[in-house]
Amino acid sequence: MRCAVVGGGAWGSALADLLAKGGHGTRLWAREPDVVHRLNACHDNPRFLPGVALHESVQASNAMSDVLADAELVLYVAPSHVLRDVVREGARHVPPEAILAVATKGIEPETLLLLTNVVTVELPDRAVVAVSGPSFALEVARGQPTAVVAASKSSRARAAVQRALSSSSFRVYTNDDVTGVELCGALKNVMAVATGIAEGLDLGLNSRAALITRGLAEMTRLGVALGARPSTFAGLAGLGVLVLTCTGALSRNRAVGVEVGKGRALTDVLAGTESVAEGVRNTQSALALAQRAGVDMPIVTAVHRVLFEKQSARAAIGDLMNRELRAERDE
Amino acid sequence: MRCAVVGGGAWGSALADLLAKGGHGTRLWAREPDVVHRLNACHDNPRFLPGVALHESVQASNAMSDVLADAELVLYVAPSHVLRDVVREGARHVPPEAILAVATKGIEPETLLLLTNVVTVELPDRAVVAVSGPSFALEVARGQPTAVVAASKSSRARAAVQRALSSSSFRVYTNDDVTGVELCGALKNVMAVATGIAEGLDLGLNSRAALITRGLAEMTRLGVALGARPSTFAGLAGLGVLVLTCTGALSRNRAVGVEVGKGRALTDVLAGTESVAEGVRNTQSALALAQRAGVDMPIVTAVHRVLFEKQSARAAIGDLMNRELRAERDE
Numbered sequence: 001m002r003c004a005v006v007g008g009g010a011w012g013s014a015l016a017d018l019l020a021k022g023g024h025g026t027r028l029w030a031r032e033p034d035v036v037h038r039l040n041a042c043h044d045n046p047r048f049l050p051g052v053a054l055h056e057s058v059q060a061s062n063a064m065s066d067v068l069a070d071a072e073l074v075l076y077v078a079p080s081h082v083l084r085d086v087v088r089e090g091a092r093h094v095p096p097e098a099i100l101a102v103a104t105k106g107i108e109p110e111t112l113l114l115l116t117n118v119v120t121v122e123l124p125d126r127a128v129v130a131v132s133g134p135s136f137a138l139e140v141a142r143g144q145p146t147a148v149v150a151a152s153k154s155s156r157a158r159a160a161v162q163r164a165l166s167s168s169s170f171r172v173y174t175n176d177d178v179t180g181v182e183l184c185g186a187l188k189n190v191m192a193v194a195t196g197i198a199e200g201l202d203l204g205l206n207s208r209a210a211l212i213t214r215g216l217a218e219m220t221r222l223g224v225a226l227g228a229r230p231s232t233f234a235g236l237a238g239l240g241v242l243v244l245t246c247t248g249a250l251s252r253n254r255a256v257g258v259e260v261g262k263g264r265a266l267t268d269v270l271a272g273t274e275s276v277a278e279g280v281r282n283t284q285s286a287l288a289l290a291q292r293a294g295v296d297m298p299i300v301t302a303v304h305r306v307l308f309e310k311q312s313a314r315a316a317i318g319d320l321m322n323r324e325l326r327a328e329r330d331e
Numbered sequence: 332m333r334c335a336v337v338g339g340g341a342w343g344s345a346l347a348d349l350l351a352k353g354g355h356g357t358r359l360w361a362r363e364p365d366v367v368h369r370l371n372a373c374h375d376n377p378r379f380l381p382g383v384a385l386h387e388s389v390q391a392s393n394a395m396s397d398v399l400a401d402a403e404l405v406l407y408v409a410p411s412h413v414l415r416d417v418v419r420e421g422a423r424h425v426p427p428e429a430i431l432a433v434a435t436k437g438i439e440p441e442t443l444l445l446l447t448n449v450v451t452v453e454l455p456d457r458a459v460v461a462v463s464g465p466s467f468a469l470e471v472a473r474g475q476p477t478a479v480v481a482a483s484k485s486s487r488a489r490a491a492v493q494r495a496l497s498s499s500s501f502r503v504y505t506n507d508d509v510t511g512v513e514l515c516g517a518l519k520n521v522m523a524v525a526t527g528i529a530e531g532l533d534l535g536l537n538s539r540a541a542l543i544t545r546g547l548a549e550m551t552r553l554g555v556a557l558g559a560r561p562s563t564f565a566g567l568a569g570l571g572v573l574v575l576t577c578t579g580a581l582s583r584n585r586a587v588g589v590e591v592g593k594g595r596a597l598t599d600v601l602a603g604t605e606s607v608a609e610g611v612r613n614t615q616s617a618l619a620l621a622q623r624a625g626v627d628m629p630i631v632t633a634v635h636r637v638l639f640e641k642q643s644a645r646a647a648i649g650d651l652m653n654r655e656l657r658a659e660r661d662e
Contacts, residue, residue, distance in 0.1 A: 205579040212571070234547070
């Protein structure tokens with residue numbers, strides 16, 4: 001299968017490597033000339049995925065026309081806030097029969113659209129697949145066992161993505177609840193910030209476990225209100241991703257939370273950094289979605305207060321621990 | 332409320348400290364003379380909970396009659412395999428109106444009885460409460476925020492335990508699904524061993540997140556077959572405890588798993604250690620329960636094969652990753 005990976009970050013590089021190792025002709029688009037040059041010359045990506053050798057057959061380019069021509073599968077792996085621009089930029093080069101997939105987690109900030117819907121707006125009348133699951137790019141590139149979900153309303157499209165990506169160490173399971181899978185991926189970043197705040201406050205592992213438990217409960221509530229299935233939230237894209245994000249290596253989202261938890265203002269934490277953590281944007285999107293759906297999300301609300309409403313981390317998380325956890329018996 | 336804590340390990344000491352801080356007259360029974368002496372003389376328990384000062388009002392004794400006389404709440408915190416002996420030893424001293432609670436997680440090895448049921452056999456016709464949740468004893472003793480569940484069929488008994496234990500940093504939520512709460516506590520030890528095995532094999536964090544996700548799914552299947560509610564498994568006693576056990580500080584159960592995962596035989600790992608990890612015993616109990624209920628538990632089965640049937644860790648966990656995770660779409 002001829003595959004195009006659009007996005008040259010850590011995850012895009014790991015997925016291109018996976019496809020190439022699986023025998024698929026794979027091209028990768030990256031905006032950064034140094035990433036393109038280095039991938040073609042040295043078969044690695046020290047800027048975004050240092051220390052890993054990538055498959056020699058991956059061809060990189062910063063011309064959409066080169067990468068998308070004749071592609072049978074197009075896998076978008078650009079950050080959520082630029083995804084639309086990237087899809088639009090290459091739209092006229094995408095072959096009419098190509099299957100489209102999105103491996104980025106998130107919501108489009110302004111529109112609150114799920115990312116498969118953003119793709120559909122730019123490239124109408126095509127099957128789109130969401131790929132999500134607990135998957136640190138570095139572990140995937142190293143061949144450590146990983147399991148993800150390929151979700152789409154189209155059984156043909158999700159099965160095609162499953163076949164293309166599956167290997168002995170990377171297992172892809174299909175799911176038709178694309179709304180649930182994408183919501184999980186967007187909301188987990190907010191929970192990562194919340195976990196970071198609790199870490200910054202030195203609240204300990206007991207409260208982290210309680211936060212993950214209550215976090216998944218409120219994510220599931222929103223999902224059900226928006227037509228998703230609870231079992232998706234209990235699966236790899238939900239619980240799996242949440243556990244990895246909140247207990248794995250310190251992510252950018254959690255790191256921002258840690259600094260805010262220690263009492264620094266968000267503007268100070270973000271000053272001088274190249275990119276805004278997705279979880280910061282996702283917090284605004286998630287709260288807006290929750291309000292629109294009329295669903296109470298106390299953890300999302302608390303994170304929003306700390307990041308954007310000048311409430312102290314200790315007060316917000318303290319309120320949360322004192323208030324929200326009363327709910328177990330009402331479930 | 333006059334409280335008796337029966338068991339002087341880390342968790343018993345932390346709970347006695349919590350009760351005493353809450354203004355309850357609290358006595359603690361421990362079998363070990365050094366623990367009793369040290370608690371009374373220095374108000375700490377360096378053998379089981381080093382580095383923490385305990386409340387000065389906790390009175391320790393190794394005479395059941397001293398500890399249980401006039402008690403209004405009796406909280407059992409003895410290891411699962413000796414719980415029955417400890418309950419029986421003090422049975423004739425337990426006042427007729429006392430509320431009974433068990434804060435130990437596990438199943439009785441030979442009978443496969445839940446621990447509240449063990450108490451009921453020894454002390455019939457009384458309300459018994461199970462206390463469970465993500466709660467490292469050291470964090471509780473330090474006053475870090477913790478949330479647990481008090482589960483009982485008796486609303487009066489669970490509310491009494493909730494009142495007795497609750498503080499600003501220790502929150503107790505009631506639940507009437509005592510079977511679910513206790514099953515969670517027994518099964519999580521098996522998942523801890525499984526996580527340790529995966530760590531010993533260096534499988535990475537992606538596969539740990541997948542293991543936790545699939546582990547909770549099979550725990551829930553067994554629970555539902557035995558009359559428990561799925562929401563209990565998604566709550567603090569289920570997901571909360573599982574996350575803490577599988578991602579928190581290295582427990583004895585996980586440590587045994589790590590050694591076995593590195594290829595050592597269980598008999599070698601246990602040789603020279605004072606106590607068998609509960610998860611080792613729980614694996615046999617859990618498999619027996621699953622077989623009796625006719626429920627497929629692939630992770631429990633894999634752990635059993637590695638611990639007791641001489642299957643290599645890599646083969647068993649490899650089989651599991653290749654086989655079990657196919658199930659997401661069938662859920």
